[in-house]
Amino acid sequence: CDFGSNIKANALVAVKESLGFKELGPSSHKSRGIAWKRAGELCSKPQFIVGGATRTDICQGALGDCWLLAAIASLTLNEEVLARVVPAGQGFGDNYAGIFHFQFWQFGEWVDVVIDDRLPVKDGELVFVHSAEGNEFWSALLEKAYAKLVFVCVVSCSTSEGFEDFTGGIAESYELSKAPSNMFQIIQKALEAGALLGCSIDITSAADSEAVTRQKLVKGHAYSLTGVTEVNYRGRKEKLVRMRNPWGQVEWTGAWSDSSSEWNSITASERPNANAEDGEFWMSFSEFLSHYSRIEICTLTPDAITSDSIKYWAVSNHDGTWRKGSTAGGCRNNPYTFWMNPQYVIKLNDEDDDPDDNEVGCSFVVGLIQKNRRRLRKAGEDMHTIGFAIYEFHGQRDVHLDKNFFLTHAQKARSETFVNLREVCTRFKLPPGEYLVVPSTFEANQDGDFCLRVFSEKQTETLPCDDPVDAELPDESVSDDEVDSGFRGMFVKLAGADMEISATELTTILNKIIAKRTDIKTDGFSLETCRIMVNLMDDSGNGKLGLGEFATLWKKIQRYLGIYKKNDMDNSGTISTPEMRLALKEAGFTLNNTIFQLLVARYAETDMTLDFDNYVACLMRLEMMFRVFKRLDPHQSGFIELDFQQVCHAITF
Numbered sequence: 001c002d003f004g005s006n007i008k009a010n011a012l013v014a015v016k017e018s019l020g021f022k023e024l025g026p027s028s029h030k031s032r033g034i035a036w037k038r039a040g041e042l043c044s045k046p047q048f049i050v051g052g053a054t055r056t057d058i059c060q061g062a063l064g065d066c067w068l069l070a071a072i073a074s075l076t077l078n079e080e081v082l083a084r085v086v087p088a089g090q091g092f093g094d095n096y097a098g099i100f101h102f103q104f105w106q107f108g109e110w111v112d113v114v115i116d117d118r119l120p121v122k123d124g125e126l127v128f129v130h131s132a133e134g135n136e137f138w139s140a141l142l143e144k145a146y147a148k149l150v151f152v153c154v155v156s157c158s159t160s161e162g163f164e165d166f167t168g169g170i171a172e173s174y175e176l177s178k179a180p181s182n183m184f185q186i187i188q189k190a191l192e193a194g195a196l197l198g199c200s201i202d203i204t205s206a207a208d209s210e211a212v213t214r215q216k217l218v219k220g221h222a223y224s225l226t227g228v229t230e231v232n233y234r235g236r237k238e239k240l241v242r243m244r245n246p247w248g249q250v251e252w253t254g255a256w257s258d259s260s261s262e263w264n265s266i267t268a269s270e271r272p273n274a275n276a277e278d279g280e281f282w283m284s285f286s287e288f289l290s291h292y293s294r295i296e297i298c299t300l301t302p303d304a305i306t307s308d309s310i311k312y313w314a315v316s317n318h319d320g321t322w323r324k325g326s327t328a329g330g331c332r333n334n335p336y337t338f339w340m341n342p343q344y345v346i347k348l349n350d351e352d353d354d355p356d357d358n359e360v361g362c363s364f365v366v367g368l369i370q371k372n373r374r375r376l377r378k379a380g381e382d383m384h385t386i387g388f389a390i391y392e393f394h395g396q397r398d399v400h401l402d403k404n405f406f407l408t409h410a411q412k413a414r415s416e417t418f419v420n421l422r423e424v425c426t427r428f429k430l431p432p433g434e435y436l437v438v439p440s441t442f443e444a445n446q447d448g449d450f451c452l453r454v455f456s457e458k459q460t461e462t463l464p465c466d467d468p469v470d471a472e473l474p475d476e477s478v479s480d481d482e483v484d485s486g487f488r489g490m491f492v493k494l495a496g497a498d499m500e501i502s503a504t505e506l507t508t509i510l511n512k513i514i515a516k517r518t519d520i521k522t523d524g525f526s527l528e529t530c531r532i533m534v535n536l537m538d539d540s541g542n543g544k545l546g547l548g549e550f551a552t553l554w555k556k557i558q559r560y561l562g563i564y565k566k567n568d569m570d571n572s573g574t575i576s577t578p579e580m581r582l583a584l585k586e587a588g589f590t591l592n593n594t595i596f597q598l599l600v601a602r603y604a605e606t607d608m609t610l611d612f613d614n615y616v617a618c619l620m621r622l623e624m625m626f627r628v629f630k631r632l633d634p635h636q637s638g639f640i641e642l643d644f645q646q647v648c649h650a651i652t653f
């Protein structure tokens with residue numbers, strides 16, 4: 001499962017280029033002179049991991065992968081999380097086979113990535129993240145495995161994405177200059193929930209990278225936020241945050257730093273112990289907000305946490321698809337198709353505990369990830385622009401809400417933006433109740449797969465909101481006696497001497513009639529469709545239609561025609577796929593997204609319309625399917641069991 005080193009060198013360059021490190025393009029000087037060496041060729045006694053993963057195991061490589069560094073550094077703070085990404089029992093000892101494996105989270109599941117231990121080296125130095133001692137290789141191999149995954153799966157990377165891929169959690173990013181008023185509380189709750197928090201100071205130029213400010217903060221560098229507290233200071237409450245520089249040194253020298261004078265005004269019992277030169281320090285929350293640019297909060301899923309003291313968040317996961325013509329409705333700017341998107345209901349039952357801010361409500365984070373876009377890049381496709389809208393919702397759960405709902409209801413909340421990133425993720429606080437989430441691409445008719453996740457402080461229910469698959473079929477049968485004389489006369493003329501109409505005859509008849517109509521478009525009924533009609537009506541089993549059978553079929557076609565005309569809103573003579581979904585409902589069929597996607601794929605033209613014969617063919621087939629099933633399932637158990645003879649009969653009739 002490994003390619004040759006040359007290919008990998010190219011892959012590496014490709015990865016880095018797509019990360020935005022343009023200076024690492026294939027012809028750049030940085031990518032030249034890279035050699036691939038096994039760990040055993042780099043030092044005499046290579047080790048996989050020594051004394052657990054520690055912060056000194058993570059030194060930035062020549063590629064400047066600081067976003068990755070931040071994510072890996074946070075990993076080392078949480079043994080359980082790390083143990084999942086870096087499975088134990090690997091090493092360069094007896095069981096060494098030249099390969100290692102790691103686990104990453106991709107769109108709802110953990111995937112195993114296996115690599116060999118050849119690593120890129122330039123001028124004798126590892127290009128990847130590496131350990132300070134130079135003989136411990138878990139971090140470099142982790143980066144290699146991640147590069148292999150990323151090369152296959154994602155376009156751009158960020159600390160948030162790294163966080164998610166290493167933990168399966170959900171990562172929110174806040175710009176601190178625009179922090180919400182309850183930012184401190186969000187951080188506090190995140191820490192209580194065992195989240196990983198990363199902070200950084202933006203750089204304005206490349207030269208700024210790792211520049212150290214007067215008060216010893218490092219720019220363009222990833223810090224972890226590891227604690228918060230509130231102390232009584234000169235008669236008022238002072239909010240403090242504890243930061244950690246993953247270097248294990250270079251600490252903040254301003255107010256509240258190690259051994260700063262502010263601590264003298266604090267009673268001993270309130271004073272946290274933080275005096276060592278260990279990279280960890282305190283600062284006031286207000287100075288944190290003004291000095292740092294950004295915080296990323298990665299909330300973990302319950303399965304990543306075993307400690308009892310942690311109040312973990314509940315999570316639910318739903319996979320879905322957008323398909324051209326059926327479920328890719330686009331954003332709300334597309335009022336005629338927006339309702340076609342997949343829909344989900346979130347049920348918020350309980351308010352958050354101890355809301356200090358005056359706003360009561362239920363906190364939850366919705367994340368929408370687009371899947372597999374990286375793989376499609378070869379075909380010239382890039383990330384879609386994605387987002388979601390949230391509506392207040394009362395009433396029936398098991399219906400796919402239609403156009404009218406969205407034309408008459410205002411959205412209650414929405415994703416912060418529609419963006420062309422792998423994931424959009426937004427936090428909400430809403431009163432208890434039921435809400436509808438509609439994930440979409442910005443433009444309509446863009447195929448895509450997604451994973452929708454809802455993280456909540458309290459237990460919530462998230463369910464797909466879709467129609468149950470069912471059909472209510474009216475009994476339209478007309479007996480021979482009920483047929484009026486005019487129709488009888490016509491039938492005699494059409495049927496000929498045998499007084500029966502065959503599928504071939506039916507084709508001729510229908511096409512003659514339909515050719516005269518200018519209000520509907522059709523390219524004529526096929527023999528195939530007419531055969532289905534005959535089979536559907538043919539109670540006598542002789543493969544032809546008698547008088548009553550033909551009258552019944554005629555009545556049905558008239559009804560379907562009425563529905564077709566009514567739903568052809570723009571009188572184009574064809575119906576669009578959204579009109580088709582409404583027409584199907586009116587004809588008695590409720591179908592879920594999956595089945596509607598199939599019908600559109602099979603019956604719609606490339607311009608996402610159906611002409612009359614395709615429309616009728618689709619309805620006839622559906623009706624056939626439901627009638628066959630209902631006949632075989634007389635007690636409506638929802639299941640049928642067939643022997644071979646029954647299958648032959650069901651399929652051929």
Ligand SMILES: *[C@@H]1O[C@H](CO)[C@@H](O)[C@H](O)[C@H]1NC(C)=O
Pocket residue numbers: 464466469592593594595
């Ligand atoms: C749609 O209905 C079919 C048939 O009942 C079922 O197999 C399928 O899982 C349903 N799709 C969804 C998304 O619920």
